[in-house]
Each structure stands twice: as structure tokens, then as C-alpha cells.
Amino acid sequence: MHPSCHRYHFSKSKKDVQFEQVIDIYIYFGFVIVLFILSVHLFPKTPVMNHKTITISSFSLFPLMIFSTCFTFASSNVLHRGSSLSVEEHDSDTLTSPDKTFTCGFYGLGGNDYWLSIWFTNSLDRTVVWTANRDKSVNGQGSKFMLRGTGLLVLTDVDGSVVWQTNTTSTDARSLELMNSGNLVLRSPDRTILWQSFDSPTDTLLPNQLLTKSKKLVSSLKGGAFYSGHFHLYFDNDNVLRLMYDGLDISSLYWPNPDFTVFENGRTNYNSSRFAVLDDTGHFQSSDQFQFNASDRGLGIKRRLTMDQDGNLRLYSLDKQSGSWVVTWQALPGLCNVYGLCGRNGICVYTPEPRCTCPPGYEMSEPTDWDKGCKPKFNFTCSKSQDVKFLALPNTDYSGFDAIYNSNASFNFCRQACLDDCSCLGFSYRESQRFCFGKSSLFSGYKQPSFPGTLHLKLPISMVASLEQIRNGSDPDCSEARDQSSEARDQSSKSVRWAYLYWFASAIGAVEILIFFSGWWILFRKRDVQSTLEDGYRAIRSQFRRFSYEELKSATQNFKGEIGRGASGSVYKGVLADQRVVAVKRLGDVYHEEEVFWAEVSTIGKIHHMNLVRMWGFCCEGKHKLLVYEYVENQSLDKNLFSGDYIEWRDRFKIALGTAKGLAYLHHECLEWVIHCDVKPGNILLDKTFEPKIADFGLAKLLRRDGANSQFSRIRGTRGYMAPEWALNLTITAKVDVYSYGVMVLEIVKGIRLSNWVVKREENEEQEAELTVFIREIKRRLQCGEDLGIEDLVDKRLKGKYSRKQARMLVEIVVSCLEEDRNKRPTMDSIVHQLLEIDGESKLPKSDNED
Known part of the structure; x- marks a missing residue:
């Protein structure tokens, strides 16, 4: 138990309390000692963790489970009328929800400050989801949270003063319960809710x-x-x-x-x-x-x-x-879209992670607090124009405070207007649009390559200023200072815990010896557990980053071992210095502008979903532009579906559902609205469990939700999977992916490649494709209630081992996806809903007639 987390005790007779405390002390001592031994021997190189954050396999804990059966005690989720929760030095009881998901008690963040809180019991950092009276902490000793005899729920400080109470004075209140939902509920005898924490949320x-x-x-x-x-x-x-x-x-x-x-x-x-x-x-x-x-x-x-x-x-x-x-x-x-993130005068920049910085000529108002923003290093008076200069900050702007605005102005006009206005601190000018914005205040600044304007910052002519600090920035959360503070608190808490542990060991030495030998057996698994944890920490440290060309050249052995080739470039298998196996895509000459490439890739790198291939980083050095992806073991769907061993039905349905989830995430839930534009079996990779992962997403043009820049300059995609609107030169929307998905799902059901069904005339004009005829016939059968002939549609290699209900649903989805009118096609989000409803219908038929 974390030393700053103290549990409640019920108000009982002094004799009963003393007896229970003796029993609880022995139980607690034994539990702490065994976890101390495990933490010292099993996790010597991991960050400091309290015993609630240690995860050990059930097999490893077998001796401990045998021992603990002799010393079990119930943890209640109910606080009865007249009882209280207290902050006391050695008391460690808490209210716990019946399923152990949530814990309620006094939560400390170091020092003598405590808050009555509810937190996730089994999360690594004991994440708090609710706090009573969050803006005023209570003392570490003598403070109480009680359900009084009057039925009033109150929080009192060490001096007995009430610092928080519920908005009910009902005398009917009989109990306070912590529910499995995380809701703290005050109830009457007939179970009526008189008050609940859900009615007063904090940040969650x-x-x-x-x-x-x-x-x-x-x-x-x-x-x-x-x-x-x-x-x-x-x-x-x-x-x-x-x-x-x-x-x-x-x-x-x-x-x-x-x-x-x-x-x-x-x-x-x-x-x-x-x-x-x-x-x-x-x-x-x-x-x-x-x-x-x-x-x-x-x-x-x-x-x-x-x-x-x-x-x-x-x-x-x-x-x-x-x-x-x-x-x-x-x-x-991106965090730079958050208003006020870097305070007054501050600028948010992507490096590629979002960081705060001060503009040239400014410095932080307080070294560890970006909320206070930046202050000028100079004193501005209404100076003559010859005493002032403007420093250009490309791709930079501040939101609002437009004291001067002109939608059709020359640069010189805009500059002179700012010089003539003593309150003007700079001006933003967009050359292509001739937009002029004079700024009376600098607030919520941001710099990003896609912004078309330049901020011209007004500075004294004598000031020497550099753009270097704009390029670098610093963490808007000041995490370094926070981590140092946290480390100091941890060291303080550790010293207290050591003092307790030495006292515990001397008090119950015999129990310590018994537990020591039980724990010693567990140490044989030390290397495996430690290795697993180190692998996890290595993965956490190795997030999206920029690679050097030489680094990737070495990882791929000078780009040998090509594993794939597509319109956007070739793919090579490589092994990074940290032993991660990766796929390195070497892009062709289509990507020229470095700023566009950097902006596009930094956005893609923030996209994470289990059904999308993870991008680990990129390289951009002159003409060398490469993307680094996770390596997916089972290659692409087309290589598994159309050749070699056939894929079983359960895996086929999993692939259809997983691909739909990935596309739904790109279309609806992604950081940016991304249209893939080339959905096909060759771009669906399969991991070792045949979980699908969509590749090459984001290489098409990224579309914003406002619909701007929604036209594509050239056709992308693969013939046979392309929606009709490509040929009709219509605006491209996410429905092109829906169409391609429909073709691919039909291939999954039939087990044969359908993309070659397009028939051409001699003069190269497309006739009506066989696919169109097929879809029209299936649609007619659906509308007339006729039998679809599922047996004739499903891959014969399955030999009848498939779910007819799932197969029919997939065929119906195919028909809806391949509508020529894109407005009639479903969204990927709705397709996911349909598939989830029958996800459990995976039983194979017992006979040919099973429905």
C-alpha cells in the first residue's frame, strides 16, 4: 500500500479497535515483507513501484497464495452511519468496490497534503477519477471523512472544521457505498440515492x-x-x-x-x-x-x-x-491547437512533439510555469519608426486580438499600419491572400509548417534576436521539473518506508523467515520476468522518432532483402540497434518538399490503432525519404488468401472486422480525417494471430474535417478496387474506401481475386463489369426475399466449415458498399456495428442444412 494512501476505520469500542489493530498489523506486516522481498530481488532495475503496481504471474504467486489463505480479511465497500475514514500514520484501510476496480480513501501527493479521492486500484499510477473539495487539501493527521449520525456526509480537517459536505441533510441516510462503476453513493434505508459523486465530477x-x-x-x-x-x-x-x-x-x-x-x-x-x-x-x-x-x-x-x-x-x-x-x-x-497552452506571448512549436517557447526578445515569466507565459526583455514606448524593427517568424501566428485587419493589403501597408499604432506588437501577413492582421496582444501562439502566413514581431532596433529558440522549444508541461519534484517525494517516502520495514522485521522475524524461503523459490523466474519488463520499458522509450539515413542503411544491410514493392516505393526488412525488426519503406520521387513531408509524416506518426500498421519513425535527408514501420509476420492478405494454404473462416471474419475497425478509426476517430484511397488485400498485413493491420494509410492526401483541400490532383488506387467517382472526376470522400472494402470483403468470402472482373472494349472504354452484374443479381435476390445461394458464393476450400449467418451478413455488406451512388453506401463506423453484432456467431455448421 502506498504510504500516502490511508484507509478508513469504523468507530467502535476502544477494546475492539485495539484487538483488530493487533491482528491487522500482523497481517499487513507479513504482506509488506513478502512484497519487499519480491521488489528487491525481482525488480532491481525497474523504476520505483509500490506493491500495488507489481504484476506477477499467478504461478509465481502460488506460495504467497497458500500463505495468504491463513491471513485473509474482507475489504468493505460500505461506510455505515456513524463511521468514518481517517488519515492516520499507520492506518491502511480503504473503501474498495466489490470488483476491486476502484478504491476510496485519503490520497497524498507528498508533504502533509491529502485529498479524499477515488482512484483506479490496479492502474500503475493509481489514477484518481474523483476528488472531494479539490481546491483545498486537509492535514495528514486527524482529518476525517464521516457519515454523521444526522445522515450528513462531511470532510473535516485536523481542527474539526468542516471543509466539505454533501448538499443533503437528510436524516434517512444509512450508508455510503463505493460501486463497481466508481460512483460513491449515499443511500437511504430503502436504497434511494440521496447523493452521489457522479453528480459532481472533477476532471474525469x-x-x-x-x-x-x-x-x-x-x-x-x-x-x-x-x-x-x-x-x-x-x-x-x-x-x-x-x-x-x-x-x-x-x-x-x-x-x-x-x-x-x-x-x-x-x-x-x-x-x-x-x-x-x-x-x-x-x-x-x-x-x-x-x-x-x-x-x-x-x-x-x-x-x-x-x-x-x-x-x-x-x-x-x-x-x-x-x-x-x-x-x-x-x-x-495536436496540442498546439489548445488555446493558451503556452500562456501570454508564448509560442507552441512541433519538434516534432509539441513544445512551448518564447519568441525572440522574450523570456519565461516564471522558469517552471508556462501558464504565466513570456515577458518582454524590453520596455516598449510609443517610439519613432526608426527605433523599431520587425523580425519575421515564418509559419507562425497568434490567435485573435486583431487590432488591424485588412483583407486586401500590401505588405508595406500592413507594416506601416503597425508602426503607426503604438498598441501593435506585430503583424501577421499572408502573401498569397494579402491578409493583414495587426496584433494588439500576443496570445496562444503556434508554429506549424502548414500555416501559410508569417508573423512579423515588433522589436527595438537595438535588440539582437535569433530564431533558434523557436526551433527548439521546451516541454509545455515542464515535465523535467515535475519529475524532479516527484523523485524527491519518492525518496522521502522511501526513507519512511525503510524505517517501517526495519521495525516490522524485528517485530515478526519468524514470519519474515518463512516468507523469505517462500519468496526464494519465486526467484528462479527472476531472469524471465526481468527480461520481459526490460523489453517493455525499451518499447516505451522507443517511440516515434527521426532516424538518420546511415542508421536505416545499416539496419537494412544497405537495403538488401526487399520484401515488397508498390506505387509509393520499395519495402525492406531491417533490424534496428534495439533489436526491433522493422519494415523500411523507401519512397519514390513523388515527395519533394521537405516541409510538406515533415508535416504529413508527423501527423501519421501520431495515429495509433491495433488494426493499423504502427509507424516507428522516418528519415528525411535531402533526396532520401524513408518511413519506418513495425514488421508484420504473416505478410499481406493477398499472399495468404489467393495462394498457399487457405484461411479458415474464423480468421476471414476477424480480418473483415479488424479492417473495418481500422478504416472506421481513420475516417471517424483519427487525429486527422484520413482517406486511404488504396484499400486492397495487398495493403492488409496479417500478424501471427491473423489480426489485420492496414498498411500505407496516410500516404494519400490528408483531409481535414472541414472539407478543405478535398480534391485529389490525380487518381490513386488499384483498378478493380476503385470507386466509380474516380472516373467521374467527382470530389473524393471516405466512401471510396467503403467501395474498395466491399470488393475486398467479397474476395475474402469467395477466396478468389475479383479485381480482374473489369471487361474492356477494343477502344479501351470500360463495359459493364461482371462484378456489377453480380451485385445487381444479389441485390435483386435480397429485395425479393430469395435465397442468396450462400453455398455457391463461399470459398469451396472451406468445405462448408463456415458460419452461414456471418457469410450472409458479409454479402449484404458487400452489396451496400458497392452502390454506384456513394450516398447510399454505409459508413465504416456502421459496418463495424453490424459486424460486432454477429462477432460471436462463429460456430461451424453441424450439417449442410444448418442456418
């Missing part, structure tokens, strides 16, 4: 917890404390769900995009209610018609939607094995 929304008109999520301050921060998720007065920055001296909305109307953002304000909810499968829906899905959508996963300290709203899923959290959706594609 849990599944089935309603967000309504009167509620909002407020981020914590940067630095790890629970105090209220500056970023809010709430329903605005127009009934639209929004993110707002409410800072020290300014407030501003920043999501959805404030430059667009409600309807352009895909929302509606024609709704009479305000509510939003995340369900158990990872689907979020709001009354303003905003919705999204977790990339790992499905039951059985612990999730949380959190308004993070950096201003981004993220959905997290808990990895049961490691106890760590994985981002499965986020509101903003």
Missing part, C-alpha cells in the same frame, strides 16, 4: 456517468496536484459541447473549431436538452449530435474520459497486464 467522466447542463470537467493544474486548472469541458449556452480555456487574464473557446459555424463543425444547437454519456463499449454520444468511438471499442475494458492538464480531452483504456493507460481517442490532433 466514467462510463455511464452523465455530463449534463449543470456539470463540467475541469482539468487539474499542471504539476500533478488536484487543484482546478484552466481547461473546461462543458455545455455552452447554445447547447453545444465545447472546450474552453479560462486562464489568468483571458477566456476563449477552442474546440470545436471556433472559426466554423456549429453546423460546419458537425454539431447542432437545435436540441432542448444537454447531456452526454460514455457507454461500456467505448461509444460517446452527446445531445448536440457529437459522437465518437474508442479505437478498441468493445466490452470488458476499463475506460475514462479525462480533461487533461494540457487542455486536450482524451479517452483512455486500461491495459490489464501493465496497468498503464492507452489513448484510444482525443479531441485535438
Whole structure:
């Protein structure tokens, strides 16, 4: 148990309490000692972890399980009337939900400050999801959380003063329960809810917890404390769900995009209610018609939607094995879109990770706090124009505060207008559009290669300024300072724990010896466990990054061993210095501009989904442009489906479902709206369990949700899989991927290549394809209620071993995907829903007549 986490004790007679404390001490001592031995011997090289974060196989814990059966005690999820939870030096009881998912108690962050909180019991960092009275902590000793005899729930400090209480004074309250949902509920004798923590969220929304008109999520301050921060998720007065920055001296909305109307953002304000909810499968829906899905959508996963300290709203899923959290959706594609992230005068830059910096001539107001932004190193007065100069910051801008605006101005006009205005601190000019924006204040600055304008910063002519600090930046979360502070707290906590452990060892030496020999047996597995953990930490450290050309040349042995070739380039197998096996794609001459390439790749590198091939990094050195992907063992779907051993039905359905999930993520939930444009079996890779992973996504033009730049300059894709709109020169939308997916699924069902069904005349004009005739006939049978003849459609190599229900559903999906009118085609999101409904229908027929 973490030393800063203290559990409750019930108010009982002094004699009973003393007896229970003696028993609990012996139980606790034994438990702490065995985990101490395991932590010292099994995890000597891993970061400091308390015993709740240690994950050991059930086989390894067998001796401990035998021992613990003699010393078990129940952990309650109920606090009865007249009982209390206390912060005491050696007390370690807590309220725990029946399924052990959530824990409620006093949570400390170092020093003598404690908060009454609810947290995920088995997460690596004991992630807090709710806090009572977050803006005022209580003392580490003598503070209590009690359900009084009057039925009032109160939090008192060491002096007995009430620092927080529920909004009910009902005398009917009989018990306080921590539910499996994470909801802390005050009930009457007839089980009526009198108060619940779900009605007063802090920064986190849990599944089935309603967000309504009167509620909002407020981020914590940067630095790890629970105090209220500056970023809010709430329903605005127009009934639209929004993110707002409410800072020290300014407030501003920043999501959805404030430059667009409600309807352009895909929302509606024609709704009479305000509510939003995340369900158990990872689907979020709001009354303003905003919705999204977790990339790992499905039951059985612990999730949380959190308004993070950096201003981004993220959905997290808990990895049961490691106890760590994985981002499965986020509101903003990049942190530089968060308003006020770097404070007044600060600029957010991508390096490629988002970092804060001060513009030339400015410095941080406080060295460890970007909320305070930057301050000028000079004093500006209304100087003469000859005393002022402008420093050009390409691809840089500040949001708002446009004291001067002209939609058709020359550069010299814009410059002179800023010189003539004493309040003007600089101006933004877009040469191609002749847009001029003079800035009376510099707030929410950002630099990104795709921005078409240049910021001209007004500085004293005597000031020597460099653009170097704009290129480098620093962490907007000041993580280094935070990590040092955290390390200091850990060292302090460790010294306290050591003092306790020595006392424990001397008090119950006999128990220590017994447990020591039990633990010694476990040490034989030390090398395997330690090796596994080190591999995990290595993977965590090796995130998306930039590689040198020589590094990749060495990894691929001078680009030998080609494993694939496509329109965008050749692919080689390689082994990195950290022994990771990778696939290195050497791009052709189509990618010329380095800034465009850098911006495109940095976006793709942030896209993560189990059904997408993971990009580990890139290389961009002159003419050498390469992408580094994870290596997928079983090669592509076409090599498995059309040659060699046939694929079993269960794997075929898994491939159809997984591919649909990956495309749905790209189309609907991705950091950017990405259209693949070349969905085909050759771009679907299969891992060792035949889980599909979509390759080459993002190499087509990235499309923004606002629909800008939605025209493609040339046709991409493979003949046979291309939607009719390519030939008709229509605007390309995500429905081209839906069409290609339909062709591919038909190939999965039939087990033969269908893309060569296109018949041509001698003058090279396409006739009606055999595929079109086939689809028309299947559609007619569906409309007339006739038998589809599934037996004739499914791959004969399966010899009848397939699910007729799943096969029929796939054929129906194919028909809908191959509609010539793209508006009649379904979305990939709806296809995923259809397939999930029959995902469990994988039983093979017992006879030919089984339906």
C-alpha cells in the first residue's frame, strides 16, 4: 500500500479497535515483507513501484497464495452511519468496490497534503477519477471523512472544521457505498440515492456517468496536484459541447473549431436538452449530435474520459497486464491547437512533439510555469519608426486580438499600419491572400509548417534576436521539473518506508523467515520476468522518432532483402540497434518538399490503432525519404488468401472486422480525417494471430474535417478496387474506401481475386463489369426475399466449415458498399456495428442444412 494512501476505520469500542489493530498489523506486516522481498530481488532495475503496481504471474504467486489463505480479511465497500475514514500514520484501510476496480480513501501527493479521492486500484499510477473539495487539501493527521449520525456526509480537517459536505441533510441516510462503476453513493434505508459523486465530477467522466447542463470537467493544474486548472469541458449556452480555456487574464473557446459555424463543425444547437454519456463499449454520444468511438471499442475494458492538464480531452483504456493507460481517442490532433497552452506571448512549436517557447526578445515569466507565459526583455514606448524593427517568424501566428485587419493589403501597408499604432506588437501577413492582421496582444501562439502566413514581431532596433529558440522549444508541461519534484517525494517516502520495514522485521522475524524461503523459490523466474519488463520499458522509450539515413542503411544491410514493392516505393526488412525488426519503406520521387513531408509524416506518426500498421519513425535527408514501420509476420492478405494454404473462416471474419475497425478509426476517430484511397488485400498485413493491420494509410492526401483541400490532383488506387467517382472526376470522400472494402470483403468470402472482373472494349472504354452484374443479381435476390445461394458464393476450400449467418451478413455488406451512388453506401463506423453484432456467431455448421 502506498504510504500516502490511508484507509478508513469504523468507530467502535476502544477494546475492539485495539484487538483488530493487533491482528491487522500482523497481517499487513507479513504482506509488506513478502512484497519487499519480491521488489528487491525481482525488480532491481525497474523504476520505483509500490506493491500495488507489481504484476506477477499467478504461478509465481502460488506460495504467497497458500500463505495468504491463513491471513485473509474482507475489504468493505460500505461506510455505515456513524463511521468514518481517517488519515492516520499507520492506518491502511480503504473503501474498495466489490470488483476491486476502484478504491476510496485519503490520497497524498507528498508533504502533509491529502485529498479524499477515488482512484483506479490496479492502474500503475493509481489514477484518481474523483476528488472531494479539490481546491483545498486537509492535514495528514486527524482529518476525517464521516457519515454523521444526522445522515450528513462531511470532510473535516485536523481542527474539526468542516471543509466539505454533501448538499443533503437528510436524516434517512444509512450508508455510503463505493460501486463497481466508481460512483460513491449515499443511500437511504430503502436504497434511494440521496447523493452521489457522479453528480459532481472533477476532471474525469466514467462510463455511464452523465455530463449534463449543470456539470463540467475541469482539468487539474499542471504539476500533478488536484487543484482546478484552466481547461473546461462543458455545455455552452447554445447547447453545444465545447472546450474552453479560462486562464489568468483571458477566456476563449477552442474546440470545436471556433472559426466554423456549429453546423460546419458537425454539431447542432437545435436540441432542448444537454447531456452526454460514455457507454461500456467505448461509444460517446452527446445531445448536440457529437459522437465518437474508442479505437478498441468493445466490452470488458476499463475506460475514462479525462480533461487533461494540457487542455486536450482524451479517452483512455486500461491495459490489464501493465496497468498503464492507452489513448484510444482525443479531441485535438495536436496540442498546439489548445488555446493558451503556452500562456501570454508564448509560442507552441512541433519538434516534432509539441513544445512551448518564447519568441525572440522574450523570456519565461516564471522558469517552471508556462501558464504565466513570456515577458518582454524590453520596455516598449510609443517610439519613432526608426527605433523599431520587425523580425519575421515564418509559419507562425497568434490567435485573435486583431487590432488591424485588412483583407486586401500590401505588405508595406500592413507594416506601416503597425508602426503607426503604438498598441501593435506585430503583424501577421499572408502573401498569397494579402491578409493583414495587426496584433494588439500576443496570445496562444503556434508554429506549424502548414500555416501559410508569417508573423512579423515588433522589436527595438537595438535588440539582437535569433530564431533558434523557436526551433527548439521546451516541454509545455515542464515535465523535467515535475519529475524532479516527484523523485524527491519518492525518496522521502522511501526513507519512511525503510524505517517501517526495519521495525516490522524485528517485530515478526519468524514470519519474515518463512516468507523469505517462500519468496526464494519465486526467484528462479527472476531472469524471465526481468527480461520481459526490460523489453517493455525499451518499447516505451522507443517511440516515434527521426532516424538518420546511415542508421536505416545499416539496419537494412544497405537495403538488401526487399520484401515488397508498390506505387509509393520499395519495402525492406531491417533490424534496428534495439533489436526491433522493422519494415523500411523507401519512397519514390513523388515527395519533394521537405516541409510538406515533415508535416504529413508527423501527423501519421501520431495515429495509433491495433488494426493499423504502427509507424516507428522516418528519415528525411535531402533526396532520401524513408518511413519506418513495425514488421508484420504473416505478410499481406493477398499472399495468404489467393495462394498457399487457405484461411479458415474464423480468421476471414476477424480480418473483415479488424479492417473495418481500422478504416472506421481513420475516417471517424483519427487525429486527422484520413482517406486511404488504396484499400486492397495487398495493403492488409496479417500478424501471427491473423489480426489485420492496414498498411500505407496516410500516404494519400490528408483531409481535414472541414472539407478543405478535398480534391485529389490525380487518381490513386488499384483498378478493380476503385470507386466509380474516380472516373467521374467527382470530389473524393471516405466512401471510396467503403467501395474498395466491399470488393475486398467479397474476395475474402469467395477466396478468389475479383479485381480482374473489369471487361474492356477494343477502344479501351470500360463495359459493364461482371462484378456489377453480380451485385445487381444479389441485390435483386435480397429485395425479393430469395435465397442468396450462400453455398455457391463461399470459398469451396472451406468445405462448408463456415458460419452461414456471418457469410450472409458479409454479402449484404458487400452489396451496400458497392452502390454506384456513394450516398447510399454505409459508413465504416456502421459496418463495424453490424459486424460486432454477429462477432460471436462463429460456430461451424453441424450439417449442410444448418442456418
